[in-house]
Amino acid sequence: MLRNLDMTLIRTFVTVADKGTMTAAANALHLTQGAVSQQVKRLEEMFGASLFERDRRGLRLTHAGERLFGKGKRLLGLNDEIWAEMAGTPVGGRVRLGVPYDLVGTLLAPVLKVYAEAYPRVEISLVCASSPELASALAAGTINLAVIEERIGPTSGECLAIDRLVWVGAKGGVASAKRPLPVSMVADTCAFRPAVLSTLGEHGLEWRTVFENGNIDATMATVRSDLAVTAWLASTVPADLDILPLEAGLPPLPNFSINLHLPEHGVSPAAQEFARHIRDGLTRRPLAA
Structure with a gap:
């Protein structure tokens, strides 16, 4: 059965991974920290795997998170490129x-x-x-x-x-x-x-x-x-x-x-x-x- 990825969840996950904390990601995405946490949780439930674990310095990607991170960034880049091209209005x-x-x-x-x-x-x-x-x-x-x-x-x-x-x-x-x-x-x-x-x-x-x-x-x-x-x-x-x-x-x-x-x-x-x-x-x- 074909399933579609939710780009909003992917963008939130990538932002958390980039920023290292839920708080910093929330500021970047203009969301509450609770909303960011819930979106990451939904993504983890979709894949049936934990994407982050905590250490002394903050959040760290799990093995599953590392696998998703690189492909998630490429997916977001392609998504944004398609929107820019199809919008038809050059910046x-x-x-x-x-x-x-x-x-x-x-x-x-x-x-x-x-x-x-x-x-x-x-x-x-x-x-x-x-x-x-x-x-x-x-x-x-x-x-x-x-x-x-x-x-x-x-x-x-x-x-x-x-x-x-x-x-x-x-x-x-x-x-x-x-x-x-x-x-x-x-x-x-x-x-x-x-x-x-x-x-x-x-x-x-x-x-x-x-x-x-x-x-x-x-x-x-x-x-x-x-x-x-x-x-x-x-x-x-x-x-x-x-x-x-x-x-x-x-x-x-x-x-x-x-x-x-x-x-x-x-x-x-x-x-x-x-x-x-x-x-x-x-x-x-x-x-x-």
């Missing part, structure tokens, strides 16, 4: 995407390339700024969506990944041993600045600013020259610089989340598709946590 227009300086050339570069190839009729404009500035621009309606770095906690955005905020210095450098500690920040509006200065203050470490004007290349130059240290997400640290170990004597920094923010109203089809590409691209890429 076009203009999208203004807000991105922090440190993410545009690292995590988001592959996503931008794939999206541009998939939707050649969309005119893409990038707005690079600090995360607080991007949040203000989104609220003012001058950008259509934004990827924002925030301290882990309550947010109006969708958490795509969690990464470590780390101290970065020149290879074999000595700047981390100097006091007051020479610190180079991209801008005084940098999302990391409050966390960095708060941590230094809590540990009684004196510091001084070496560079601060919104230019990430110049900040990188001061670190490469061993004039200062800086703080970046672990996944964005260039290969020619070092993530400083605890032995360097600097206090550990808090984790940050990379969140996707959309306006409350009036999200265009082009922006919605861009959000989907960003979501798929970043959740597929493992980050240090």
Whole structure:
């Protein structure tokens, strides 16, 4: 007897597997946690097998879940492709995407390339700024969506990944041993600045600013020259610089989340598709946590 898969249940299952928790999946799908749990339970009842099991870090796929996950993602991709083609209305227009300086050339570069190839009729404009500035621009309606770095906690955005905020210095450098500690920040509006200065203050470490004007290349130059240290997400640290170990004597920094923010109203089809590409691209890429 032929049976049809429920695409809603498959999409929920794949989202839970991608996010790692029911809560994160519920936020991404705009559902309650209870609804997500019930949908996963229905899928497990259909297949007569458990798809997830819990461990200390959260949910983990069972053997049956692993078998379903890869095929489920391919099935969703084909479903979405068919809808896009059969709808008969090509996605076009203009999208203004807000991105922090440190993410545009690292995590988001592959996503931008794939999206541009998939939707050649969309005119893409990038707005690079600090995360607080991007949040203000989104609220003012001058950008259509934004990827924002925030301290882990309550947010109006969708958490795509969690990464470590780390101290970065020149290879074999000595700047981390100097006091007051020479610190180079991209801008005084940098999302990391409050966390960095708060941590230094809590540990009684004196510091001084070496560079601060919104230019990430110049900040990188001061670190490469061993004039200062800086703080970046672990996944964005260039290969020619070092993530400083605890032995360097600097206090550990808090984790940050990379969140996707959309306006409350009036999200265009082009922006919605861009959000989907960003979501798929970043959740597929493992980050240090």
